[in-house]
Amino acid sequence: MAIRLSTRDADFAERFDALLAAKREVAEDVDAAVAAILEDVRVRGDAALVDHSRRFDRIDLETTGIRVTAEEIDAAEGDCDPETLQALAFARDRIEAHHRRQMPANETYHDPIGVQLGHRWTAVDSVGLYVPGGTAAYPSSVLMNAAPAKVAGVGRVAMVVPSPDGKLSPLVLAAAKLAGVDEVFRIGGAQAIGALAYGTATVRPVAKIVGPGNAFVAAAKRRVFGTVGIDMIAGPSEVLVIADHTGNPDWIAADLLAQAEHDVAAQSLLITSDPSLADAVEAAVERQLALLPRREIASASWRDFGAIIVVDDIADAPALADRIAAEHLEIIAEDADGLSEQVRHAGAIFLGPHTPEAIGDYVGGSNHVLPTARTARFASGLGVLDFLKRTSILRCGPEQLRALGAAAMRLGEAEGLHGHARSVAIRMN
Template sequence: MPHFLSTTDADFDARFAALLNMKREDSPDVDDRVAGIIADVRARGDAAVIELTRDLDGLTLTPETLAIPAEEVDRQCALVTDEERAALELAADRIRAYHERQLPEDDSWTDASGATLGWRWTPVSAAGLYVPGGQASYPSSVLMNAIPAKVAGVPRLAITVPTPQGQVNPLVLLAARISGVDEIYRIGGAQAVAALAYGTDTIAPVDKITGPGNAYVAAAKRRVFGKVGIDMIAGPSEILVIADAENDADWIALDLLSQAEHDASAQSILITTDADFGQAVHSAVEKRLETLERRAIAGDSWAENGAIITVRDLDEAAALSNRIAPEHLELCVADPEALAAKCTHAGAIFLGQWTPEAIGDYVGGPNHVLPTARSARFSSGLSVLDFMKRTTLARMTPEALQAIGPAAETLAQSESLEAHGLSVAARRQRLNQG
């Protein structure tokens, strides 16, 4: 049974706060184990990676077979059906087109003092993408991580994907190929993250690591952060649907379930202006749960973390949405743009009843790697900018230095940083002599 709340309840504030603060993730403490793995890979390189892959994935590799060669990728890609290949290509084209618009512009200008200022964006030299193995090995995630990197201009993009007992996912390899990935290694876990961050004889180190993973991968990414850049550490997926009564209850139920089926710790919330519609959605969810393939997972998620909240009006809905700061926000109301303008904290917004969130997972174009656990208050989904960095530029003329240098000298003195001031003063002295 999901949580039923109404803003007219006397205890609403307390129950809503409890919902917000619910701890959904039980993250096992694997940090010590991960620290050991990273130290081992740093010390012994390929040998450690190969040993861990043998022990953890049941796969015996050599330095020569760590990478999946092009011929093997070819063979695997040939196993993909035409329909799946076309779907991946359509998705890739749309994701690429969306992300190409994110490419930032350089700028340069000369101001009144004569100083020329600006900045320049450049891609990282090498990025590594972690792809989970097994059930959570999603080709769509390969597209969503790899395409922004390639659009950014990253010259070297490596992926690591564990292949337990040698099992590879042909769609993952095809997604990597379509995205322009340069290197593919059949390794996973903390050892893969360590190899990407520190490098081995076979795997050159990268500058940025992105991609989802289990608790070991998350702990490893936290530990290598600073040595390399990382994307966010993703928590369980979330959706908030705001719907008025003019909706098909079954559609909304399926949208809620499409988050719930990811993971028992996922969270699906419906906010509606109509309590009866909320009940209808609840019934529709229960009915769909009778036959859904992943009904065990989705049912647990819905019962534990699901919620249906009745509000007086859409302003109330927007205010609650901003407190939740959802990863995915679906607005199934008459004027979704007007409501979206009030929903300022959300990873991605899906406007109107013809935009199920699942479109965004695959083929919409925007990225599906989005901030979870209320972090949309302060962070954004993955983008081209995550694979680039900005260098600021400044050039003074003698005139500009004369104009603004004295202020720098004054501030340097007030901060007791004499050499700072002298480095300006010595140059100005020459100008004053001239």
């Protein structure tokens, strides 16, 4: 049973603050271990990968090879259920089509005094994609990370995935092939991040690393940031449903549980203006929990981090939603559009009763890699822009230099950078 709050409660502000502040993850301090592993990979390369994979994944890379061969990937594909492969290809096509629309345009223009300004977008040359092993190996995440990179024009996408006890998910390998991943390596953990950042004899270094991972992976990404680019550090997933009296309690309960089943640290929240809907959703959650294979995870998440917040007026919901800054926000209400427009901080918004978040997780076309843990206050979901960079372009002729030169020289002198001023003056005399 989740907690219940009402904006009418005398202690609502405090309890809402406590909900926002709840630590859903224990920050493991793995920094020293990670620093040592990264340094070992930087110095010893493949030999370090072999050692650490033996220790962490109980696998002998000297026997299996570090790289997963094209034959292995084809064989894995053959092991997959054909209908699931079809669904993956359908998802890939929709993700690619949507992300193609995100490609930004280059620009060139001349300002009123004739200075040419502009910028040009180019793709990152090479990207490393981290894919977790074990139960969190999601083929859909391979598509969501690799497809935008390929749409952006990244020439080389190198995927790393740990292979505990020698096992790899056939669907993950099939998704890599579908998404156009160029190289797959059976390595994980901080050692895989080190290999991608510094390069080894087998793994050429990349320019940017994306994808979720455990505490070791997150700490390693934080450390190599600067040597390579990284995406955000992903935390446990969350959903917020805003619903008025039009909400179907069974549907809403199913959506809350779809989030809760991810992880005991996942969070499912409901804000509603209808107290009877609050009761009905709560009852439906309990009923549906019994039907879920992952009910132990889902019930722990719902018990520890779930919450139902009753507001007097549904118009009060957007302000609370902004405080929560949820990764996923469903709005099921008569005026879903109006409410949506009021919200400033959310990773993705799912509008109306027929858009369960699970559609966006797989086949909506938009990206399911979204900012968690209130980072939607400053971060965006993954997209094509994450795999492009912008070069600015400036050109003056003699006239423009004359028009701008005096101010530039004045500022150079004021900052004590006389060489800056001289580089302008020498052209004006």
